[in-house]
Structures are given as structure tokens and as C-alpha cells.
Amino acid sequence: MILPRLALRNLLRQRRRTALTLMVVVAGFLALSLAGGFMAQTFQGLSDGAIRGGLGHLQVMAPGGLEGDEAQTLERSLPDGEALAVRLRQDPAVAEVLPRIQFMGLLSSGPKSVAFLGTAVDPALEPKHMACLDSLKDGAKAPGGAGSRWLSADPSAREVILGTGLARSLGASVGSLLTLMSTTRDGALNAVDVEVVGLQDQGLRELNDRVLTVSLATAAQLLDAGPARSRLSVVLKRPGDTAAEQARLQALLPDTIVKPWFELASFYRQVKLLYFAIFGFMGLVLFLVVLLATANTLLMSVMERVREFGVLRAMGLQARQLLSLLQWEGAFLGLAGSLLGLAATLLLRAGLNALHLQMPAPPGTSHGYELDIHLVPAVYLAVALGLQATLQVSALFPGLKAAKLRIVEALRHV
Amino acid sequence: MLELRAITRAYELGGERAGVFGVSLEVPRGCLAVLAGPSGSGKTTLLQLAGLLDSPDEGEVRLDGQSVSSLPEPARCGLRLRRLGFVFQAFNLVPVLTALENAMLPLQLQGLAEGEARRRAGAALDRVGLSDRLHHRPGQLSGGQQQRAAIARALAPDPLLVLADEPTASLDHAHGGPLMDLMAELAAERGTTFLVASHDPAVIARAHRVFRLADGRLVEAP
Numbered sequence: 015m016i017l018p019r020l021a022l023r024n025l026l027r028q029r030r031r032t033a034l035t036l037m038v039v040v041a042g043f044l045a046l047s048l049a050g051g052f053m054a055q056t057f058q059g060l061s062d063g064a065i066r067g068g069l070g071h072l073q074v075m076a077p078g079g080l081e082g083d084e085a086q087t088l089e090r091s092l093p094d095g096e097a098l099a100v101r102l103r104q105d106p107a108v109a110e111v112l113p114r115i116q117f118m119g120l121l122s123s124g125p126k127s128v129a130f131l132g133t134a135v136d137p138a139l140e141p142k143h144m145a146c147l148d149s150l151k152d153g154a155k156a157p158g159g160a161g162s163r164w165l166s167a168d169p170s171a172r173e174v175i176l177g178t179g180l181a182r183s184l185g186a187s188v189g190s191l192l193t194l195m196s197t198t199r200d201g202a203l204n205a206v207d208v209e210v211v212g213l214q215d216q217g218l219r220e221l222n223d224r225v226l227t228v229s230l231a232t233a234a235q236l237l238d239a240g241p242a243r244s245r246l247s248v249v250l251k252r253p254g255d256t257a258a259e260q261a262r263l264q265a266l267l268p269d270t271i272v273k274p275w276f277e278l279a280s281f282y283r284q285v286k287l288l289y290f291a292i293f294g295f296m297g298l299v300l301f302l303v304v305l306l307a308t309a310n311t312l313l314m315s316v317m318e319r320v321r322e323f324g325v326l327r328a329m330g331l332q333a334r335q336l337l338s339l340l341q342w343e344g345a346f347l348g349l350a351g352s353l354l355g356l357a358a359t360l361l362l363r364a365g366l367n368a369l370h371l372q373m374p375a376p377p378g379t380s381h382g383y384e385l386d387i388h389l390v391p392a393v394y395l396a397v398a399l400g401l402q403a404t405l406q407v408s409a410l411f412p413g414l415k416a417a418k419l420r421i422v423e424a425l426r427h428v
Numbered sequence: 429m430l431e432l433r434a435i436t437r438a439y440e441l442g443g444e445r446a447g448v449f450g451v452s453l454e455v456p457r458g459c460l461a462v463l464a465g466p467s468g469s470g471k472t473t474l475l476q477l478a479g480l481l482d483s484p485d486e487g488e489v490r491l492d493g494q495s496v497s498s499l500p501e502p503a504r505c506g507l508r509l510r511r512l513g514f515v516f517q518a519f520n521l522v523p524v525l526t527a528l529e530n531a532m533l534p535l536q537l538q539g540l541a542e543g544e545a546r547r548r549a550g551a552a553l554d555r556v557g558l559s560d561r562l563h564h565r566p567g568q569l570s571g572g573q574q575q576r577a578a579i580a581r582a583l584a585p586d587p588l589l590v591l592a593d594e595p596t597a598s599l600d601h602a603h604g605g606p607l608m609d610l611m612a613e614l615a616a617e618r619g620t621t622f623l624v625a626s627h628d629p630a631v632i633a634r635a636h637r638v639f640r641l642a643d644g645r646l647v648e649a650p
Contacts, residue, residue, distance in 0.1 A: 020524070023524035027524050325520040326522070327505070329508065329509065329514060330510070330537055332502060333505075422482050
């Protein structure tokens with residue numbers, strides 16, 4: 015244990031220099047850990063948004079359900095989607111099944127008609143498992159959105175909730191009467207009069223300009239859908255089992271396609287890739303800064319101790335032990351830097367979260383969010399291990415330099 | 429105990445050929461031998477060759493009857509650790525360690541348990557009269573005390589041979605003489621062999637054997 019003790023004493027010998035080097039390591043830890051916590055918040059928000067935005071944990075669809083637009087209404091639908099939903103609700107792993115119909119058509123206010131993308135949902139089940147009421151609450155703040163409410167569970171009610179952009183383009187507001195037009199499964203033109211009961215803000219401008227939501231009963235009448243459903247959104251009791259349940263349910267339902275939410279949430283995947291690229295590059299730069307700073311410190315320390323190393327070698331210290339000595343110094347710097355960095359991260363995270371800072375709306379979205387940097391022990395561990403490895407690498411060159419010193423020359427060194 | 433046979437080690441110094449050339453000498457166990465001569469005569473070079481810190485171009489170093497100069501570096505390193513001790517002109521104690529920890533260092537490098545190393549290092553420091561300075565760092569010791577701590581460090585592993593390079597050069601006369609008396613006592617008492625490089629008359633006066641060097645050659649031997 016003499017080498018670790020010697021390494022520790024050597025670091026304490028040059029307290030100021032060691033402190034400066036530690037500050038670099040701490041800053042690296044802090045930056046990477048906070049960035050990791052911010053990324054975790056973003057990913058969590060995006061995954062919640064995707065799952066509670068309608069995807070559920072799993073989507074069950076007909077074969078070909080992912081092959082783009084349908085030439086005919088409900089062309090690639092589950093023919094008896096309602097019966098399948100009933101069957102799936104019996105599964106012990108399933109919390110709920112939410113059937114949906116996706117359709118297109120024209121929405122008319124009389125003088126003006128606009129194309130829409132419609133989703134039909136079960137008005138009673140949807141608010142229990144999805145975030146539809148949140149988007150409705152946000153839509154109520156838009157012009158004409160006052161008095162917004164969710165769709166009535168009464169199957170005879172003919173109501174619609176419009177995206178804020180779609181309502182604006184038609185000059186519609188809560189209480190307006192509009193006409194939905196689309197084609198039935200047989201290709202016949204059909205229309206249903208509906209009352210606007212609410213506006214919704216989906217968070218994405220392009221969506222708000224096109225989307226509307228109606229009840230399954232309204233869509234079934236408009237499209238003559240019968241029991242056919244475009245997709246079933248499956249909410250699992252244990253979200254962590256999504257991948258395993260996807261495989262199990264796919265085996266159980268061979269005539270359908272079962273997809274997990276993360277394969278369908280393209281925005282989530284794109285943002286994740288983008289963040290990994292940005293923060294990965296930032297991490298690389300930070301690791302490089304730490305590497306150079308600590309290598310410089312250790313190299314300076316070696317140059318100042320040439321004679322001392324000569325004496326140690328003369329006394330019988332093997333060259334590899336000298337290499338170990340420098341590795342111990344790197345190890346202590348990394349350990350102390352990570353511990354201090356962790357303390358600084360926890361403090362700064364608590365401070366920043368307590369400020370309830372509002373972040374600006376991300377590109378393509380319509381509202382900001384509150385900064386809530388997550389506590390992610392796995393990220394802290396990964397950063398600590400990465401920094402430790404960086405410190406060990408940075409100690410390698412000075413260690414090799416020390417180990418290669420010729421003893422007689424080192425003893426003469428002034 | 430120590431035998432140098434026709435040792436040659438040449439190097440360039442300021443454009444001229446320097447080093448030691450064809451030196452042979454023998455130092456028996458328990459002897460306090462001195463390599464004497466002016467600066468540049470080759471004393472330190474010869475001491476480094478005898479201490480296995482450098483390799484001769486020609487010739488052979490024998491320790492306790494065994495040829496050791498051609499051994500690979502790890503084996504020479506092991507010999508230095510277990511059978512040799514070094515004392516330097518500038519003391520060269522490890523500045524971040526106390527006197528006791530400095531003396532424990534070679535023992536711990538040998539793999540001795542901390543308790544045993546502490547006991548033996550404490551005894552060595554006691555023998556050189558530093559029992560009241562065990563926990564002082566080098567910066568808190570006088571020059572004479574530092575050199576005695578260095579001798580304790582060299583003696584703690586109980587080596588066959590201690591090599592000392594100008595051990596009194598950084599000390600005044602009041603400390604140099606007693607230091608050599610101490611070495612002579614230790615040689616007699618423990619059978620440790622000392623090979624000292626020095627041009628100090630006080631050191632030469634206390635030697636059992638004196639080898640005089642001039643221009644890298646042995647000009648006078650006992």
C-alpha cells in the first residue's frame with residue numbers, strides 16, 4: 015500500500031495545482047451530469063407525450079397498417095377491431111385497450127372547406143389513459159377556445175374537437191356547427207353535422223392546422239365503419255415490460271402487427287438521435303479538455319520529481335511500479351474529482367430546479383416547458399467511469415516518461 | 429564481497445572521452461572502503477557501476493561471488509532492493525514522507541508488512557540517533573539529521589553493501605566526521621560493507637581501504 019500513500023502525498027504536496035486540476039474534472043463531471051439530467055427530462059417528456067398522445071405502449075394494427083395512405087377508407091383496418099379489443103382486455107398484462115379510427119376528409123363551415131386528419135376515439139376511455147384533456151386545456155386558451163370540453167360519452171352526440179389552427183382557418187369556435195365530409199368504406203360520399211365542443215393544442219403547429227377528434231360513434235356513422243378499427247392502442251399494466259409484451263402479443267395475434275410505441279414515435283427517435291449527437295460531441299470535447307489538463311499536471315509533476323524518481327529507482331522500485339505510482343495519482347484525481355463533481359451536480363440541480371425556469375418552446379412545438387433536470391444515477395456512474403478512464407489514460411504518458419528515465423541521468427537532474 | 433574486474437565505462441563529456449577504464453578492485457565484507465580522487469576522476473561512475481545503476485561497457489561486477497553486471501534490469505532492480513543501500517550527497521529523502529516512512533520505504537517495497545517495516549525502520553533510525561525525529565519530514569530536519577535518516581533508510585533492509593556518493597559533501601566538519609564514525613561503527617558492528625566515493629580527507633582518514641582514482645584509472649590500491 016506504499017504506492018497509493020505516496021501518490022496521495024504527492025498530490026497533496028502541490029495543493030494549488032491539484033486543486034486547479036480537480037476543478038477541471040469537477041467542471042467536466044458537472045457539465046456532463048447536468049446535460050444527462052436534462053436529456054433524461056427531454057426523453058421522458060417525449061416518451062410520455064408519445065405514449066399518452068395516443069400511441070399507448072403497444073399498437074395493434076392490420077398487416078400493411080404502416081404502408082402509408084389508404085386508397086379507400088379503412089382499407090387496411092382490423093375488420094373486427096372491437097371484438098379484438100374485448101379479447102385483449104382479458105389479457106392479464108393489459109390495463110386497457112383503446113380502439114381508434116383514423117380517417118381523412120373535408121370539414122366545412124358552409125362558405126369554406128378545409129381538409130382534415132381525423133381520429134375517432136372512445137370518449138369515455140380516452141381521458142382515463144391519454145393526455146387528451148391536457149391538449150384540450152391548452153386549446154381552451156386559444157381564441158374561440160373558451161368553454162372547451164371533452165366529447166360526450168353519449169353515442170348519439172355528434173361533436174368534434176378541432177385543432178386550434180384548423181378552427182382558426184375556418185373561423186370556428188366552441189359552439190360552431192360544421193359539416194364533416196368523407197367517404198364510406200364502400201367509397202360513397204357521406205356527411206355528418208357536428209358541433210364544435212372544444213379546441214385542442216397538440217403542441218405541434220402543423221398538427222394543430224389539420225387535426226380533429228370525434229367519437230367512435232360519429233366516425234362509424236360517417237364512414238359506415240361497423241366494428242372495423244384502424245388501430246388498437248394497448249396500455250400495459252407494467253410499461254417496463256413493453257418489449258417483452260410486444261413479442262408475446264405478436265405471437266398471440268399472428269394475423270396482426272403489434273408494434274411498441276418507440277418504433278412508431280419518429281419525433282422521439284429523431285430528437286433522441288439529435289441529442290445523442292450534440293451531447294456526445296460536447297462530452298468528447300469535455301473529456302479531451304480533462305485529458306489534456308490532467309496530463310499536463312501529471313507531466314509537470316513528473317518533470318519536477320525526476321531526481322526523486324531516480325532515487326526511488328536506485329532503491330529498487332521497478333519501472334512498472336513507477337508507472338503504477340502515476341496511475342494511482344490519476345486514480346485519486348479522478349475519484350476526488352467525481353465525488354466533488356457529484357456533490358456539485360446535486361447542489362446545482364436542486365438550485366436550478368427550485369428556480370422553476372421556463373424553457374422556450376422547442377423547434378416545431380407551440381409551448382415551452384419547465385426545466386426539471388432529472389436525477390440519473392446511471393449517468394453519474396457512466397460519467398465517473400468515463401472520467402476515471404480519461405484520468406488513467408492521461409497518467410499513462412507521464413508514467414511512461416518516468417519509467418523510461420535512466421537512473422544515472424535522473425540522479426544528476428537538477 | 430564486492431569485486432570489480434577490469435571495468436570500463438566510457439562516455440563523452442564536453443567533447444572529451446571520460447569514464448572509468450580497466451578498473452579492478454575488491455572490497456571484503458564489513459569493510460569501509462573509500463574511492464578517493466579529484467572531481468572527474470570517475471568515482472561516481474564507478475560507484476554507480478558497483479551499485480548496478482549502470483552497466484559497464486567491459487568487465488564484470490561480482491557481488492558475493494556472483495556475476496551481476498549482465499543481469500537484466502528487473503533482476504538488477506531486485507538486487508538493489510534487497511542487497512544494496514544508497515546514500516547520496518544531497519540526501520534525497522522523499523520529501524512527502526517522514527523520516528520513519530522514508531526508512532520504511534525500501535522494506536515496504538520488498539513486501540514487508542507495515543508493522544514489521546515500522547519496527548525495523550524505527551530500529552535503524554534509533555541506531556543513527558534519530559529516535560526523537562521519527563515523524564519529522566525532511567524539511568524539518570537539519571542536513572546532518574537528513575543524512576543520518578538517509579543512512580537509516582539504506583540500512584533498514586539490512587543490505588550487504590551500502591554505496592555512498594560524497595555523503596559528507598553537504599555537511600560541515602562538525603557533522604561529517606561523526607557521520608563517518610557512524611559508518612565505521614556500523615561496518616564493524618553489523619558486517620555491512622560500505623563503498624564511499626569522496627575526496628574529503630576526514631572520510632579518507634576513517635577508511636579501512638582507500639582506492640585512489642585519477643582520470644578514470646585506479647592509481648593506488650591497498
